[in-house]
Amino acid sequence: MPIDPNAPRRLAAGGRVVLASHNRGKLAEFGAVLGAWDITVLLASDLGLPEPDETEDSFAGNARxxxxxAAKASMQPSLADDSGFAVDALGGAPGIFSARWAGPEKDFxxxxxRIHHEAAANPDHxxxxxxxxxxxWPDGHVVEVERTLRGEWVWPPRGSGGFGYDPMxxxxxxxxxxxxxxxxxKAAISHRALAIADLAAMVRPL
Structure with missing residues (x-):
């Protein structure tokens, strides 16, 4: 019987999921969650999968x-996130270009x-x-969620934990x-934690 593409679909306990990323920080975060579901997480870079160009104009589009x-290249269910830092005074920038603002050297x-330089004159933080x-999934079925965590940017940055824009x-x-x-x-309240909780409600093994 053919699979109904619109039917709810859950991951299988004991299975594998490819994390469509080359970021080992993300592997630690997602691996902790999926590992608790008895699912092995494989990093795309460890499988030799290239990172596709992020050509969409939204977080959801780039994650998809x-x-x-990754799913089609690995023939395994694959999870991707697209996340970023959005500053109101900059019209939501850097947004989907958050990684690109750090350049090829990942100089966050x-x-x-740059954020401080461009937004410092605006009292709205x-x-x-x-x-x-x-x-x-390899057959093109997708499950998608998006969550936002509000707060404010601070200067100077504080703390050495996390990664990316976390200190500000x-x-x-x-x-x-x-x-x-x-x-x-951080894991208890982050934007990623909120999104993972929503995704878990839909796909975690029963």
Whole structure:
């Protein structure tokens, strides 16, 4: 019987999922969650899969593009996220270009200096982290979620934990930046944690 592409679909306990990323920081975050479901997580770079160009104009579009590319290349269910830092005073920038602002050297200190330089004159320090997740199967079936965590950007950056823009983002209601929080504290409230919780409700093994 053919699979109904619109039917709900869950991951299989004991199975494998490819994380469509070359970022080992993300592997640690997603691996902890999926490992608890008895699912082995494989990093795309360890399988020799290239990173496709992110040519879409939204977080959701780029996550879908990466997940589908990895699923079709590996013939395994594949999970991708596209996340970024959005500063209200900059019209939502760097947004989907968050990684590109850091350049090929992944110099996020320089990217944070750029945000400060371009937004310092605006009294509005509102900002957000956004995470879009897409889980794709080789046959093209996808499950997608997107969550946003509001807060504000701070200067100078504080803390050495996390990665990317974490040291300059304080979630709403917190005196600490992501860079100052423990991994466990950040994981409990982050934009990625919110998105993973939504995705889990739909695809985690029963």
């Amino acid at each position: 593009l990466k997940a589908l590319a 200190a320089a990217a944070m200096r 509102s900002a957000a982290f956004v995470c879009a997740l897409c889980l794709a 983002f304080a979630p709403r209601g917190s005196a600490l930046t992501f860079g100052e929080m423990s991994r466990e504290a």
